[in-house]
Amino acid sequence: MDTVLILDFGGQTCQLIARRLREVGVFTEIVAFDTPCTPELLKGVKGLIFSGSPYSVYEPEAPKVDPAYLEVGIPILGICYGFQLLTQTLGGKVKGQALKEYGRVPLRVLQPDPLFEAVGQGFQSWMSHGDSIEVLAPGFELVCESDHHPAAARHRSFKFWGIQFHPEVSHCEYGTLILSNFALGICGAKAEWSMDRYLELEGDKVKAQIGSRPVLLLISGGVDSTVAAVMLLKVLSPEQVHLMYIDTGLMRQGESKEVESILRTLGARYVHLVDAEERFLGALKGLEEPEAKRKAIGDTFIRVQEQEVALLNLSDYYLAQGTLYTDLIESGKGVGKKAKVIKSHHNVSSPLVEAKRRAGLIVEPLGMLYKDEVRLLGERLGLPESVIWRHPFPGPGLGIRILGEVTKDKCEILRQADGLYIVELKKRGLYRQIWQAFSVLLPVRSVGVTGDARDYGYVLALRAVTSKDGMTADVFDFPFKDLLEISSLITNQVKAVGRVTYDISSKPPSTIEWE
Numbered sequence: 001m002d003t004v005l006i007l008d009f010g011g012q013t014c015q016l017i018a019r020r021l022r023e024v025g026v027f028t029e030i031v032a033f034d035t036p037c038t039p040e041l042l043k044g045v046k047g048l049i050f051s052g053s054p055y056s057v058y059e060p061e062a063p064k065v066d067p068a069y070l071e072v073g074i075p076i077l078g079i080c081y082g083f084q085l086l087t088q089t090l091g092g093k094v095k096g097q098a099l100k101e102y103g104r105v106p107l108r109v110l111q112p113d114p115l116f117e118a119v120g121q122g123f124q125s126w127m128s129h130g131d132s133i134e135v136l137a138p139g140f141e142l143v144c145e146s147d148h149h150p151a152a153a154r155h156r157s158f159k160f161w162g163i164q165f166h167p168e169v170s171h172c173e174y175g176t177l178i179l180s181n182f183a184l185g186i187c188g189a190k191a192e193w194s195m196d197r198y199l200e201l202e203g204d205k206v207k208a209q210i211g212s213r214p215v216l217l218l219i220s221g222g223v224d225s226t227v228a229a230v231m232l233l234k235v236l237s238p239e240q241v242h243l244m245y246i247d248t249g250l251m252r253q254g255e256s257k258e259v260e261s262i263l264r265t266l267g268a269r270y271v272h273l274v275d276a277e278e279r280f281l282g283a284l285k286g287l288e289e290p291e292a293k294r295k296a297i298g299d300t301f302i303r304v305q306e307q308e309v310a311l312l313n314l315s316d317y318y319l320a321q322g323t324l325y326t327d328l329i330e331s332g333k334g335v336g337k338k339a340k341v342i343k344s345h346h347n348v349s350s351p352l353v354e355a356k357r358r359a360g361l362i363v364e365p366l367g368m369l370y371k372d373e374v375r376l377l378g379e380r381l382g383l384p385e386s387v388i389w390r391h392p393f394p395g396p397g398l399g400i401r402i403l404g405e406v407t408k409d410k411c412e413i414l415r416q417a418d419g420l421y422i423v424e425l426k427k428r429g430l431y432r433q434i435w436q437a438f439s440v441l442l443p444v445r446s447v448g449v450t451g452d453a454r455d456y457g458y459v460l461a462l463r464a465v466t467s468k469d470g471m472t473a474d475v476f477d478f479p480f481k482d483l484l485e486i487s488s489l490i491t492n493q494v495k496a497v498g499r500v501t502y503d504i505s506s507k508p509p510s511t512i513e514w515e
């Protein structure tokens, strides 16, 4: 498939470049900046993009690139640091600590250029740079400028372009158009990327990799593992696919049953449902401290997983995972290694996963997809909306939404209250506007009055946030009337809850979960 290869120099928005191009149908791959330029890597590659970076070209550890990329005759677009690196490498001059430009910066397009096709003579760009181009490299000519600095240049003979602004950021006017002018126009890449194509290619790959061996997938109830399961069922014979769902007793209302019934409807023959509630609640007994609870849940998960997988008696089997492209590039492939902020990972890797990885027996059928693409694939594969748009749910489940000690009774109370909350959000058309909503049971009781009697019930906190990726979050601007009605519904129907509050803290400084 025609591909645009992005070399990642650690820029914060590197992944957005890949997303924008996929949006216009061009397949993209991101590799670390120091990946050697080999014929194997360049198979199908029609264009190269050098990303931005937090470094200055003058810093001693500034990332450099294999010079062979400049010799292979493939069009190159340098973005921000990528432009500065191209300039420096080809004999121009970068000015360190120049006048900085951040945010929206108006630009003038000075002459017709295929990169700016249909952009017009001026537009609002988005900048984030300290260094800038002082002298263009020999053979380059200026195409676009800001009031202060060169903003874009092209080589007169080679297909090399450099831009100082960030077209991948949504605030950059014509950003997607400029990227697509590069990929489709200048590189001549075909827009071949679609979910159907992905299914076809990845399906063939999975089939070839697994052959007739068994494959085991642990289902969490979330969208990624469910889509991965359906994809395996689509391309392999149902006898090969073993799905295991560990019910920790810390799941949301109706979750376990719904997941099982969907998988069965979609043709799963072996759904191994493990009721591990007692093992998890046993491990949590007496624990109040958040980190101790998380550790107990993580350790129990690993133990239960090992015990239950051993009982299946599968030999020589593959382990499938619903890992996404973002997870892979952040961990395995070395991409992002020059990024200055490293995303924290919550997912526990178990000894089983590690052993299978070492043996080369891991299959990751969603490994080239972003989250929203997984949702699209889920729709294509016939999964219901309730699974595809389900809000994220943390591995430790309700265990970190019941503050203090976790007991079966408290799980029931929280499940019931949270179930009502979520159903109401859906009924009122609010669920899809919210990135994540849930309830938290506090280890506090307060006085109330029902009928003529005194009541002493739990306090429940409702949380609803908007976010892009969970790294930062804003409080959802909840319509007050809906909030009042939901609160009253919960206190009326869940006897043990005497008071409802709404959490109005953003992240940072708070986190999304309470523990």
Ligand code: XMP
Binding pocket: 346, 347, 392, 393, 394, 395, 396, 436, 470, 471, 507, 510, 511, 512, 513, 514
């Ligand atoms: P925080 O609370 O850190 O949460 O702001 C950010 C996002 O991550 C989810 N989360 C977890 N997911 N295992 C997970 O798989 C965990 O231990 C975990 N802790 C938090 C949280 O629900 C939110 O979406």
